[in-house]
Amino acid sequence: MDISVVIALLNEEESLPELTSWIEKVMKANDFSYEIVFIDDGSTDGSWKIIENFSKQNPHIKAIKFRRNYGKSAALNSGFAAVQGDVVITMDADLQDSPEEIPELYRMIVEDGYDLVSGWKKKRHDPLSKTIPTKLYNGATRMMTGLNLHDMNCGLKAYKKSVVKTIEVYGEMHRYIPAIAKWAGFRKIGEKVVQHQARKYGTTKFGLERFINGFLDLMTITFISKFGKRPMHLFGSLGTFLFFIGFVIAGWLTVEKFFFHVFKMTERPLFYMSLLSMVIGSVLFVGGFLAELVARNSSIRNHYNIEKTIGVED
Numbered sequence: 001m002d003i004s005v006v007i008a009l010l011n012e013e014e015s016l017p018e019l020t021s022w023i024e025k026v027m028k029a030n031d032f033s034y035e036i037v038f039i040d041d042g043s044t045d046g047s048w049k050i051i052e053n054f055s056k057q058n059p060h061i062k063a064i065k066f067r068r069n070y071g072k073s074a075a076l077n078s079g080f081a082a083v084q085g086d087v088v089i090t091m092d093a094d095l096q097d098s099p100e101e102i103p104e105l106y107r108m109i110v111e112d113g114y115d116l117v118s119g120w121k122k123k124r125h126d127p128l129s130k131t132i133p134t135k136l137y138n139g140a141t142r143m144m145t146g147l148n149l150h151d152m153n154c155g156l157k158a159y160k161k162s163v164v165k166t167i168e169v170y171g172e173m174h175r176y177i178p179a180i181a182k183w184a185g186f187r188k189i190g191e192k193v194v195q196h197q198a199r200k201y202g203t204t205k206f207g208l209e210r211f212i213n214g215f216l217d218l219m220t221i222t223f224i225s226k227f228g229k230r231p232m233h234l235f236g237s238l239g240t241f242l243f244f245i246g247f248v249i250a251g252w253l254t255v256e257k258f259f260f261h262v263f264k265m266t267e268r269p270l271f272y273m274s275l276l277s278m279v280i281g282s283v284l285f286v287g288g289f290l291a292e293l294v295a296r297n298s299s300i301r302n303h304y305n306i307e308k309t310i311g312v313e314d
Contacts, residue, residue, distance in 0.1 A: 004085030008075035042069035062311030119156035235288025243281030
């Protein structure tokens with residue numbers, strides 16, 4: 001199979017008919033073998049009924065329905081587990097991503113050899129309340145990940161099948177899939193300027209909390225990528241350093257007392273600083289040791305309550 005299109009959605013009943021027909025048209029025009037995998041992330045409108053009706057008309061349509069809303073990362077992770085295509089395309093269901101971009105994204109993966117191609121909505125049709133936080137977020141992400149992508153969170157992306165079968169997306173880490181792929185060893189990551197269309201139906205799911213959560217997730221994924229498998233390297237080093245500083249200060253105070261007859265040690269701030277430093281150092285060291293045990297004996301798993309499926313196994 002050439003292409004798998006993965007679409008995570010939440011209450012997009014108005015846009016689904018047009019989007020589905022548009023994708024089908026592009027696939028037929030380019031003679032692609034394909035599948036469309038919809039993941040209904042707990043919609044409360046008629047989105048699932050529309051998907052069911054389309055699946056009866058088109059055997060290329062598959063779908064997963066969550067019993068409740070788990071978030072885009074959960075939806076994408078479940079979709080990635082179900083895909084069969086050699087190239088995987090992700091796109092949003094709100095018609096702001098154009099299916100006309102699919103052939104060129106496919107070519108960049110197959111012919112140019114990219115592991116991942118991220119869309120770049122250079123000209124956006126969003127309000128300032130969304131574009132300004134997005135620019136700040138992308139700037140911070142480029143600085144911390146070393147990936148020179150202008151639009152890290154663009155929903156329109158293309159992947160080699162091996163990428164989506166290797167990485168694991170959880171929490172709200174879908175924003176950082178290129179970084180996750182890079183840290184998993186996939187080095188050829190590029191971007192393509194894509195058309196951004198104004199929202200035609202429904203309302204945006206973007207809110208201020210997503211920007212705040214995105215920054216916190218960036219901190220998390222940066223830590224996990226560097227120390228997730230070896231937390232002792234961070235906590236152990238900090239703990240050892242602080243304990244050593246406290247021990248040196250305590251040693252100097254002891255020398256002053258016995259050789260220079262400087263008494264009233266407990267009234268000196270340095271005495272309490274040395275104790276605090278040694279206690280914090282010990283706690284960090286033990287914390288790093290326990291984290292090392294946890295990291296070596298557990299792994300992250302995604303468990304989501306799936307209500308219905310079409311064409312895929314639960």
